[in-house]
Amino acid sequence: MIDPRILREDPDRVRAAQAKRGLSDEVVDQALAADAERRRAILDFEGKRAEQKQLGKLIPQAQGDEKQALLAQTKTLAAEVKAAEAAQTAADEAWNAALLSLPNLASEETPEGGEDDFVVLETVGTPRDFAAEGFEPRDHIELGKLLGAIDLDRGAKVSGSRFYFLTGVGAQLEFALINLAMEQARNAGFTQVIAPALVRPRAMDGTGFLGQAADDVYKIEGDDLYLVGTSEVPMAAYHSDEILDGAALPLRYASFSPCFRKEAGSHGKDTKGIIRVHWFDKVEMFVYTTTEDSYAEHQRLLAWEKEFLDSLELAYRVIDVAAGDLGLSAIRKFDCEAWIPTQGKYRELTSTSNCTEFQTRRLDTRARYDGQVGPVATLNGTLCAMTRTIVAILETHQQADGSVRVPKALQPHLGGLEVLKPVGGLGG
RNA sequence: GGAGGCGUCGCCUAGUCCGGUCUAUGGCGCCCGCCUGCUAAGCGGGUUUGGGGCUACAACCCCAUCGAGGGUUCAAAUCCCUCCGCCUCCGCCA
Incomplete structure (x- = not known):
């Protein structure tokens, strides 16, 4: 509001x-x-x-x-x-x-227009030139199979399309990513959180997800509960109906939760693999701060997202999302898009939004500043969305024999493993 | 899932049976002032949040707010109903 x-x-x-x-x-x-x-x-x-x-x-x-x-x-x-x-x-x-x-008032700096009217702010790293290296890159589906890391067939059998099992090094990779992300967040002073993935209507509506995005939300039949599409939802509602201590701001949380999305209206898009799925796990940064500080905090969130992508040695670009593509709550949004070799495109891996007072007004979160009660701003930013990050890592760091080099930063979280090697047989 | 108890303005608490002088009691904390070499103690005053009027977004006045929402009544913290949350016991389970 x-x-x-x-x-x-x-x-x-x-x-x-x-x-x-x-x-x-x-x-x-x-x-x-x-x-x-x-x-x-x-x-x-x-x-x-x-x-x-x-x-x-x-x-x-x-x-x-x-x-x-x-x-x-x-x-x-x-x-x-x-x-x-x-x-x-x-x-x-x-x-x-x-x-x-009424959606939030887009920032003056936000580009005008729709989905295609974004502005590229920065390009970091260089996409690998596989032609020059002399081999055809495999896509993450094939690599996932070779490594025994991603089981899409059984995902479909058990849960339907857009579902998967992460197995073996695939599962290990997710745990390693969670740990790396949480480690970075902790070092930056974030409070680590594991948040509920089921919320009441108040939380879902308060974050703006029952508006234009309602079609994408799973509702639990028989109970008045929704499955969250991001832990932004429980974290925004975390301090609802509270008056925070202004002197304690900013409050920074790094929240882990599964995320569920119906992906209504995206039929035919990304139908293969784990780029677009109905469920994935994510570590999300969520911040409560003053409206005045929110603009600087937004830049800090972007910087932390870049730091994480840098540590994974990925090539990416940063875009300033156009007003028509912002979602209800945000005044400005930056997406970090990583280069996906077999698609020959940059794809969104992380996204950070400044929602200023939009969510806190709906959820009745305020702060006391020198005795005066006043508004609070919220911001959110992806630190690591597991599935797409795994796609980027596998495809970017693959080698001619189907093995995958493990980025240095991730190695300590994989028991020192330097290379993920193809496994025989069991993968199916 | 079954049975019972509870929810009062930061925290604790009186009031709820028997509706109206409750403009919600008292304590703690906090803020301002007085007093005192300083501090402590003592004394006096203040201290929910939202909205409206009038305005300088001051002061002041008014309305709402006793977990939330309905109902009964001239009148509800108080009586009735529904919901939410917490606690205890039983069952089940990780």
């Missing part, structure tokens, strides 16, 4: 923001009308309610006819109060609905 004051005092700014995302500004006028009606209704209700309270105080002392008269009077007033309250509630709901439907 955006700051209601901006909507009231500078509606043109909101109209411009809607345009930048390619959305209608109709809702702005609806919101302003609802606000005017809401204030009128509040005035009406509160006036009547105050009168009712005054009269009510006289009743216990009154006697006989006087008392009967008062009772009759307050009885009609009570009905009016009830009606006025209903009107106020309705106006309030209209105002809230309008406010909740």
